[in-house]
Amino acid sequence: MQRYFVNHRENDHFFITGDDYHHITRVMRMNVGDEIICVDPDGKAAQCxxxxxxxEVVELEVVQWIEKNVELPVDVTIVSGLPKGDKLEWIIQKGTELGxxxxxxxxxxxxxxxxxEKKANKKKDRWQKIAKEAAEQSHRIIVPHVYGPQSLQQLxxxxxxYDYKCVAYEESSKQGESSAFHQVLKGMSRGDSLLFIFxxxxxxxxxxITLLEDEGFISCGLGPRILRTETAPSYVLSAVSYHFELME
Structure with missing residues:
Protein backbone atom coordinates (compact mmCIF):
# COMPACT_ATOMS: atom_id res chain seq x y z
CA MET A 1 0.00 0.00 0.00
CA GLN A 2 1.33 3.43 -1.00
CA ARG A 3 2.49 5.69 1.84
CA TYR A 4 2.55 9.50 1.90
CA PHE A 5 3.70 12.07 4.42
CA VAL A 6 0.89 14.62 4.71
CA ASN A 7 1.15 18.04 6.37
CA HIS A 8 -2.56 18.91 6.36
CA ARG A 9 -4.79 16.92 8.70
CA GLU A 10 -8.08 17.84 10.35
CA ASN A 11 -9.15 15.25 12.93
CA ASP A 12 -9.72 12.03 10.95
CA HIS A 13 -9.33 13.61 7.51
CA PHE A 14 -6.14 14.16 5.50
CA PHE A 15 -5.77 16.57 2.58
CA ILE A 16 -3.08 16.04 -0.07
CA THR A 17 -1.91 18.63 -2.60
CA GLY A 18 1.15 19.36 -4.75
CA ASP A 19 3.48 16.64 -6.02
CA ASP A 20 1.77 13.90 -4.01
CA TYR A 21 -1.61 14.94 -5.43
CA HIS A 22 -0.13 14.55 -8.90
CA HIS A 23 1.38 11.17 -7.99
CA ILE A 24 -1.92 9.84 -6.62
CA THR A 25 -4.14 11.10 -9.45
CA ARG A 26 -1.86 11.00 -12.51
CA VAL A 27 0.77 8.35 -11.81
CA MET A 28 -1.10 5.87 -9.60
CA ARG A 29 -4.48 6.81 -11.14
CA MET A 30 -6.31 6.21 -7.87
CA ASN A 31 -10.03 6.70 -7.46
CA VAL A 32 -12.49 7.34 -4.64
CA GLY A 33 -12.56 4.22 -2.46
CA ASP A 34 -8.88 3.34 -2.95
CA GLU A 35 -6.74 3.16 0.20
CA ILE A 36 -3.27 4.44 1.12
CA ILE A 37 -1.24 5.05 4.28
CA CYS A 38 -0.98 8.65 5.49
CA VAL A 39 1.55 9.88 8.07
CA ASP A 40 1.03 13.23 9.78
CA PRO A 41 3.83 15.61 10.95
CA ASP A 42 3.75 14.02 14.42
CA GLY A 43 4.60 10.58 13.01
CA LYS A 44 1.08 9.16 13.42
CA ALA A 45 0.23 6.73 10.62
CA ALA A 46 -3.22 5.72 9.44
CA GLN A 47 -4.79 3.55 6.80
CA CYS A 48 -6.98 5.95 4.83
CA GLU A 56 -6.20 20.34 -6.63
CA VAL A 57 -6.88 18.28 -3.50
CA VAL A 58 -7.30 14.65 -2.54
CA GLU A 59 -9.34 14.19 0.65
CA LEU A 60 -8.96 11.02 2.69
CA GLU A 61 -10.75 9.61 5.70
CA VAL A 62 -9.04 7.48 8.35
CA VAL A 63 -10.07 3.83 8.28
CA GLN A 64 -7.83 2.82 11.17
CA TRP A 65 -4.80 4.20 12.99
CA ILE A 66 -1.57 2.18 12.85
CA GLU A 67 0.36 1.87 16.12
CA LYS A 68 3.48 0.08 14.85
CA ASN A 69 6.76 1.99 15.37
CA VAL A 70 9.54 1.13 12.91
CA GLU A 71 12.06 3.81 13.94
CA LEU A 72 15.49 2.96 15.38
CA PRO A 73 15.48 3.07 19.21
CA VAL A 74 18.33 5.63 19.06
CA ASP A 75 18.65 8.75 16.89
CA VAL A 76 21.57 8.52 14.47
CA THR A 77 22.74 11.54 12.48
CA ILE A 78 25.03 10.85 9.53
CA VAL A 79 27.60 13.52 8.67
CA SER A 80 29.21 13.12 5.24
CA GLY A 81 32.16 15.05 3.90
CA LEU A 82 30.83 16.26 0.55
CA PRO A 83 31.63 13.48 -1.94
CA LYS A 84 31.75 13.62 -5.73
CA GLY A 85 28.87 12.93 -8.10
CA ASP A 86 25.63 11.50 -6.76
CA LYS A 87 27.19 9.61 -3.85
CA LEU A 88 25.53 11.78 -1.23
CA GLU A 89 22.14 11.08 -2.80
CA TRP A 90 22.89 7.37 -2.46
CA ILE A 91 23.95 7.85 1.18
CA ILE A 92 20.72 9.69 1.96
CA GLN A 93 18.51 7.17 0.19
CA LYS A 94 20.07 4.06 1.73
CA GLY A 95 20.65 5.76 5.08
CA THR A 96 16.96 6.63 5.26
CA GLU A 97 16.02 3.02 4.52
CA LEU A 98 18.33 1.91 7.33
CA GLY A 99 16.84 4.31 9.89
CA GLU A 117 24.60 29.33 -1.69
CA LYS A 118 22.29 29.04 -4.72
CA LYS A 119 23.56 25.58 -5.67
CA ALA A 120 23.52 24.48 -2.03
CA ASN A 121 19.85 25.42 -1.62
CA LYS A 122 18.91 23.62 -4.83
CA LYS A 123 20.85 20.53 -3.74
CA LYS A 124 19.27 20.61 -0.28
CA ASP A 125 15.77 20.57 -1.79
CA ARG A 126 16.70 17.54 -3.90
CA TRP A 127 18.32 15.75 -0.96
CA GLN A 128 15.22 16.33 1.18
CA LYS A 129 12.98 14.97 -1.58
CA ILE A 130 15.14 11.84 -1.82
CA ALA A 131 14.83 11.35 1.95
CA LYS A 132 11.03 11.73 1.77
CA GLU A 133 10.67 9.22 -1.05
CA ALA A 134 12.97 6.73 0.67
CA ALA A 135 11.05 7.16 3.95
CA GLU A 136 7.78 6.41 2.17
CA GLN A 137 9.26 3.36 0.43
CA SER A 138 10.69 1.94 3.66
CA HIS A 139 7.52 2.69 5.69
CA ARG A 140 9.18 5.14 8.07
CA ILE A 141 6.98 7.34 10.28
CA ILE A 142 9.34 10.31 10.05
CA VAL A 143 11.21 11.92 7.18
CA PRO A 144 14.88 12.44 8.10
CA HIS A 145 15.88 16.09 8.09
CA VAL A 146 18.67 16.99 5.66
CA TYR A 147 20.79 20.04 6.51
CA GLY A 148 22.38 22.32 3.99
CA PRO A 149 26.19 22.01 3.76
CA GLN A 150 27.91 22.92 7.04
CA SER A 151 31.49 23.93 7.82
CA LEU A 152 33.47 21.93 10.37
CA GLN A 153 33.08 24.77 12.88
CA GLN A 154 29.33 24.81 12.39
CA LEU A 155 29.31 21.04 12.83
CA TYR A 162 24.38 14.91 21.03
CA ASP A 163 24.90 12.23 23.69
CA TYR A 164 27.59 10.39 21.70
CA LYS A 165 29.94 11.57 18.94
CA CYS A 166 32.08 9.37 16.68
CA VAL A 167 34.25 9.79 13.62
CA ALA A 168 35.21 7.05 11.18
CA TYR A 169 39.00 7.05 10.81
CA GLU A 170 40.66 4.53 8.53
CA GLU A 171 44.01 4.85 10.31
CA SER A 172 42.32 3.34 13.37
CA SER A 173 41.35 0.34 11.26
CA LYS A 174 44.85 0.02 9.82
CA GLN A 175 46.28 0.01 13.34
CA GLY A 176 43.93 -2.79 14.39
CA GLU A 177 41.50 -0.78 16.55
CA SER A 178 38.21 -2.67 16.56
CA SER A 179 36.36 -2.05 19.81
CA ALA A 180 35.68 1.71 20.09
CA PHE A 181 32.41 1.64 18.14
CA HIS A 182 31.32 -1.52 19.99
CA GLN A 183 31.95 0.21 23.31
CA VAL A 184 29.92 3.23 22.21
CA LEU A 185 26.94 1.02 21.31
CA LYS A 186 27.21 -0.82 24.62
CA GLY A 187 27.09 2.48 26.48
CA MET A 188 24.05 3.82 24.63
CA SER A 189 20.47 3.53 25.87
CA ARG A 190 17.17 3.82 24.02
CA GLY A 191 16.42 7.45 23.23
CA ASP A 192 20.09 8.48 23.09
CA SER A 193 21.51 10.37 20.13
CA LEU A 194 24.62 9.58 18.09
CA LEU A 195 26.44 11.86 15.65
CA PHE A 196 28.74 9.93 13.30
CA ILE A 197 31.12 11.69 10.90
CA PHE A 198 32.50 10.21 7.67
CA ILE A 209 40.66 14.29 13.35
CA THR A 210 42.65 15.98 16.11
CA LEU A 211 40.19 18.87 16.22
CA LEU A 212 37.25 16.48 16.48
CA GLU A 213 38.92 14.38 19.18
CA ASP A 214 39.64 17.54 21.17
CA GLU A 215 35.88 18.24 21.05
CA GLY A 216 35.01 14.81 22.46
CA PHE A 217 34.64 12.74 19.30
CA ILE A 218 35.70 9.08 19.48
CA SER A 219 37.76 7.81 16.53
CA CYS A 220 36.44 4.46 15.34
CA GLY A 221 37.71 1.83 12.97
CA LEU A 222 35.03 -0.02 11.01
CA GLY A 223 36.66 -3.41 10.62
CA PRO A 224 39.78 -4.57 8.78
CA ARG A 225 38.59 -3.52 5.32
CA ILE A 226 38.68 0.07 4.08
CA LEU A 227 35.18 1.20 3.11
CA ARG A 228 34.18 3.75 0.50
CA THR A 229 32.72 7.02 1.72
CA GLU A 230 29.26 5.97 0.48
CA THR A 231 29.48 2.49 2.06
CA ALA A 232 30.63 3.34 5.58
CA PRO A 233 27.38 5.04 6.75
CA SER A 234 25.36 1.95 5.78
CA TYR A 235 27.80 -0.20 7.75
CA VAL A 236 27.29 1.91 10.87
CA LEU A 237 23.50 2.07 10.58
CA SER A 238 23.35 -1.70 10.04
CA ALA A 239 25.47 -2.24 13.15
CA VAL A 240 23.20 0.04 15.18
CA SER A 241 20.12 -1.84 13.97
CA TYR A 242 21.70 -5.21 14.75
CA HIS A 243 22.69 -4.11 18.25
CA PHE A 244 19.43 -2.46 19.26
CA GLU A 245 16.82 -4.37 17.21
CA LEU A 246 18.07 -7.86 16.39
CA MET A 247 19.98 -8.53 19.61
CA GLU A 248 16.99 -7.88 21.84
Whole structure:
Protein backbone atom coordinates (compact mmCIF):
# COMPACT_ATOMS: atom_id res chain seq x y z
CA MET A 1 0.00 0.00 0.00
CA GLN A 2 1.33 3.43 -1.00
CA ARG A 3 2.49 5.69 1.84
CA TYR A 4 2.55 9.50 1.90
CA PHE A 5 3.70 12.07 4.42
CA VAL A 6 0.89 14.62 4.71
CA ASN A 7 1.15 18.04 6.37
CA HIS A 8 -2.56 18.91 6.36
CA ARG A 9 -4.79 16.92 8.70
CA GLU A 10 -8.08 17.84 10.35
CA ASN A 11 -9.15 15.25 12.93
CA ASP A 12 -9.72 12.03 10.95
CA HIS A 13 -9.33 13.61 7.51
CA PHE A 14 -6.14 14.16 5.50
CA PHE A 15 -5.77 16.57 2.58
CA ILE A 16 -3.08 16.04 -0.07
CA THR A 17 -1.91 18.63 -2.60
CA GLY A 18 1.15 19.36 -4.75
CA ASP A 19 3.48 16.64 -6.02
CA ASP A 20 1.77 13.90 -4.01
CA TYR A 21 -1.61 14.94 -5.43
CA HIS A 22 -0.13 14.55 -8.90
CA HIS A 23 1.38 11.17 -7.99
CA ILE A 24 -1.92 9.84 -6.62
CA THR A 25 -4.14 11.10 -9.45
CA ARG A 26 -1.86 11.00 -12.51
CA VAL A 27 0.77 8.35 -11.81
CA MET A 28 -1.10 5.87 -9.60
CA ARG A 29 -4.48 6.81 -11.14
CA MET A 30 -6.31 6.21 -7.87
CA ASN A 31 -10.03 6.70 -7.46
CA VAL A 32 -12.49 7.34 -4.64
CA GLY A 33 -12.56 4.22 -2.46
CA ASP A 34 -8.88 3.34 -2.95
CA GLU A 35 -6.74 3.16 0.20
CA ILE A 36 -3.27 4.44 1.12
CA ILE A 37 -1.24 5.05 4.28
CA CYS A 38 -0.98 8.65 5.49
CA VAL A 39 1.55 9.88 8.07
CA ASP A 40 1.03 13.23 9.78
CA PRO A 41 3.83 15.61 10.95
CA ASP A 42 3.75 14.02 14.42
CA GLY A 43 4.60 10.58 13.01
CA LYS A 44 1.08 9.16 13.42
CA ALA A 45 0.23 6.73 10.62
CA ALA A 46 -3.22 5.72 9.44
CA GLN A 47 -4.79 3.55 6.80
CA CYS A 48 -6.98 5.95 4.83
CA UNK A 49 -9.64 5.82 2.13
CA UNK A 50 -9.97 8.37 -0.67
CA UNK A 51 -13.34 10.10 -0.26
CA UNK A 52 -13.05 13.09 -2.60
CA UNK A 53 -10.83 14.21 -5.48
CA UNK A 54 -11.00 17.81 -6.75
CA UNK A 55 -8.84 19.59 -9.31
CA GLU A 56 -6.20 20.34 -6.63
CA VAL A 57 -6.88 18.28 -3.50
CA VAL A 58 -7.30 14.65 -2.54
CA GLU A 59 -9.34 14.19 0.65
CA LEU A 60 -8.96 11.02 2.69
CA GLU A 61 -10.75 9.61 5.70
CA VAL A 62 -9.04 7.48 8.35
CA VAL A 63 -10.07 3.83 8.28
CA GLN A 64 -7.83 2.82 11.17
CA TRP A 65 -4.80 4.20 12.99
CA ILE A 66 -1.57 2.18 12.85
CA GLU A 67 0.36 1.87 16.12
CA LYS A 68 3.48 0.08 14.85
CA ASN A 69 6.76 1.99 15.37
CA VAL A 70 9.54 1.13 12.91
CA GLU A 71 12.06 3.81 13.94
CA LEU A 72 15.49 2.96 15.38
CA PRO A 73 15.48 3.07 19.21
CA VAL A 74 18.33 5.63 19.06
CA ASP A 75 18.65 8.75 16.89
CA VAL A 76 21.57 8.52 14.47
CA THR A 77 22.74 11.54 12.48
CA ILE A 78 25.03 10.85 9.53
CA VAL A 79 27.60 13.52 8.67
CA SER A 80 29.21 13.12 5.24
CA GLY A 81 32.16 15.05 3.90
CA LEU A 82 30.83 16.26 0.55
CA PRO A 83 31.63 13.48 -1.94
CA LYS A 84 31.75 13.62 -5.73
CA GLY A 85 28.87 12.93 -8.10
CA ASP A 86 25.63 11.50 -6.76
CA LYS A 87 27.19 9.61 -3.85
CA LEU A 88 25.53 11.78 -1.23
CA GLU A 89 22.14 11.08 -2.80
CA TRP A 90 22.89 7.37 -2.46
CA ILE A 91 23.95 7.85 1.18
CA ILE A 92 20.72 9.69 1.96
CA GLN A 93 18.51 7.17 0.19
CA LYS A 94 20.07 4.06 1.73
CA GLY A 95 20.65 5.76 5.08
CA THR A 96 16.96 6.63 5.26
CA GLU A 97 16.02 3.02 4.52
CA LEU A 98 18.33 1.91 7.33
CA GLY A 99 16.84 4.31 9.89
CA UNK A 100 18.99 7.47 9.99
CA UNK A 101 17.36 10.38 11.82
CA UNK A 102 19.22 13.25 10.11
CA UNK A 103 21.89 13.92 7.47
CA UNK A 104 24.48 16.71 7.52
CA UNK A 105 26.72 17.36 4.50
CA UNK A 106 30.03 18.80 5.68
CA UNK A 107 32.61 20.82 3.77
CA UNK A 108 35.92 19.26 4.82
CA UNK A 109 39.48 19.88 3.65
CA UNK A 110 39.51 17.08 1.08
CA UNK A 111 36.02 17.72 -0.31
CA UNK A 112 36.40 18.33 -4.02
CA UNK A 113 32.80 19.54 -4.43
CA UNK A 114 32.32 23.25 -3.73
CA UNK A 115 28.78 24.68 -3.58
CA UNK A 116 27.76 28.33 -3.58
CA GLU A 117 24.60 29.33 -1.69
CA LYS A 118 22.29 29.04 -4.72
CA LYS A 119 23.56 25.58 -5.67
CA ALA A 120 23.52 24.48 -2.03
CA ASN A 121 19.85 25.42 -1.62
CA LYS A 122 18.91 23.62 -4.83
CA LYS A 123 20.85 20.53 -3.74
CA LYS A 124 19.27 20.61 -0.28
CA ASP A 125 15.77 20.57 -1.79
CA ARG A 126 16.70 17.54 -3.90
CA TRP A 127 18.32 15.75 -0.96
CA GLN A 128 15.22 16.33 1.18
CA LYS A 129 12.98 14.97 -1.58
CA ILE A 130 15.14 11.84 -1.82
CA ALA A 131 14.83 11.35 1.95
CA LYS A 132 11.03 11.73 1.77
CA GLU A 133 10.67 9.22 -1.05
CA ALA A 134 12.97 6.73 0.67
CA ALA A 135 11.05 7.16 3.95
CA GLU A 136 7.78 6.41 2.17
CA GLN A 137 9.26 3.36 0.43
CA SER A 138 10.69 1.94 3.66
CA HIS A 139 7.52 2.69 5.69
CA ARG A 140 9.18 5.14 8.07
CA ILE A 141 6.98 7.34 10.28
CA ILE A 142 9.34 10.31 10.05
CA VAL A 143 11.21 11.92 7.18
CA PRO A 144 14.88 12.44 8.10
CA HIS A 145 15.88 16.09 8.09
CA VAL A 146 18.67 16.99 5.66
CA TYR A 147 20.79 20.04 6.51
CA GLY A 148 22.38 22.32 3.99
CA PRO A 149 26.19 22.01 3.76
CA GLN A 150 27.91 22.92 7.04
CA SER A 151 31.49 23.93 7.82
CA LEU A 152 33.47 21.93 10.37
CA GLN A 153 33.08 24.77 12.88
CA GLN A 154 29.33 24.81 12.39
CA LEU A 155 29.31 21.04 12.83
CA UNK A 156 31.16 21.30 16.14
CA UNK A 157 28.46 23.65 17.41
CA UNK A 158 25.72 21.25 16.30
CA UNK A 159 27.54 18.33 17.94
CA UNK A 160 27.05 19.84 21.40
CA UNK A 161 23.44 18.61 21.33
CA TYR A 162 24.38 14.91 21.03
CA ASP A 163 24.90 12.23 23.69
CA TYR A 164 27.59 10.39 21.70
CA LYS A 165 29.94 11.57 18.94
CA CYS A 166 32.08 9.37 16.68
CA VAL A 167 34.25 9.79 13.62
CA ALA A 168 35.21 7.05 11.18
CA TYR A 169 39.00 7.05 10.81
CA GLU A 170 40.66 4.53 8.53
CA GLU A 171 44.01 4.85 10.31
CA SER A 172 42.32 3.34 13.37
CA SER A 173 41.35 0.34 11.26
CA LYS A 174 44.85 0.02 9.82
CA GLN A 175 46.28 0.01 13.34
CA GLY A 176 43.93 -2.79 14.39
CA GLU A 177 41.50 -0.78 16.55
CA SER A 178 38.21 -2.67 16.56
CA SER A 179 36.36 -2.05 19.81
CA ALA A 180 35.68 1.71 20.09
CA PHE A 181 32.41 1.64 18.14
CA HIS A 182 31.32 -1.52 19.99
CA GLN A 183 31.95 0.21 23.31
CA VAL A 184 29.92 3.23 22.21
CA LEU A 185 26.94 1.02 21.31
CA LYS A 186 27.21 -0.82 24.62
CA GLY A 187 27.09 2.48 26.48
CA MET A 188 24.05 3.82 24.63
CA SER A 189 20.47 3.53 25.87
CA ARG A 190 17.17 3.82 24.02
CA GLY A 191 16.42 7.45 23.23
CA ASP A 192 20.09 8.48 23.09
CA SER A 193 21.51 10.37 20.13
CA LEU A 194 24.62 9.58 18.09
CA LEU A 195 26.44 11.86 15.65
CA PHE A 196 28.74 9.93 13.30
CA ILE A 197 31.12 11.69 10.90
CA PHE A 198 32.50 10.21 7.67
CA UNK A 199 35.09 11.89 5.48
CA UNK A 200 34.87 12.43 1.71
CA UNK A 201 37.01 10.51 -0.76
CA UNK A 202 40.51 10.56 0.72
CA UNK A 203 39.13 10.77 4.25
CA UNK A 204 39.55 13.45 6.89
CA UNK A 205 42.95 15.03 7.52
CA UNK A 206 44.93 14.38 10.70
CA UNK A 207 44.32 18.00 11.68
CA UNK A 208 40.55 17.53 11.36
CA ILE A 209 40.66 14.29 13.35
CA THR A 210 42.65 15.98 16.11
CA LEU A 211 40.19 18.87 16.22
CA LEU A 212 37.25 16.48 16.48
CA GLU A 213 38.92 14.38 19.18
CA ASP A 214 39.64 17.54 21.17
CA GLU A 215 35.88 18.24 21.05
CA GLY A 216 35.01 14.81 22.46
CA PHE A 217 34.64 12.74 19.30
CA ILE A 218 35.70 9.08 19.48
CA SER A 219 37.76 7.81 16.53
CA CYS A 220 36.44 4.46 15.34
CA GLY A 221 37.71 1.83 12.97
CA LEU A 222 35.03 -0.02 11.01
CA GLY A 223 36.66 -3.41 10.62
CA PRO A 224 39.78 -4.57 8.78
CA ARG A 225 38.59 -3.52 5.32
CA ILE A 226 38.68 0.07 4.08
CA LEU A 227 35.18 1.20 3.11
CA ARG A 228 34.18 3.75 0.50
CA THR A 229 32.72 7.02 1.72
CA GLU A 230 29.26 5.97 0.48
CA THR A 231 29.48 2.49 2.06
CA ALA A 232 30.63 3.34 5.58
CA PRO A 233 27.38 5.04 6.75
CA SER A 234 25.36 1.95 5.78
CA TYR A 235 27.80 -0.20 7.75
CA VAL A 236 27.29 1.91 10.87
CA LEU A 237 23.50 2.07 10.58
CA SER A 238 23.35 -1.70 10.04
CA ALA A 239 25.47 -2.24 13.15
CA VAL A 240 23.20 0.04 15.18
CA SER A 241 20.12 -1.84 13.97
CA TYR A 242 21.70 -5.21 14.75
CA HIS A 243 22.69 -4.11 18.25
CA PHE A 244 19.43 -2.46 19.26
CA GLU A 245 16.82 -4.37 17.21
CA LEU A 246 18.07 -7.86 16.39
CA MET A 247 19.98 -8.53 19.61
CA GLU A 248 16.99 -7.88 21.84
Missing amino acids: KLVNITS AHQFIPCMSARSIVKLD LEISKN GPEGGLTEKE
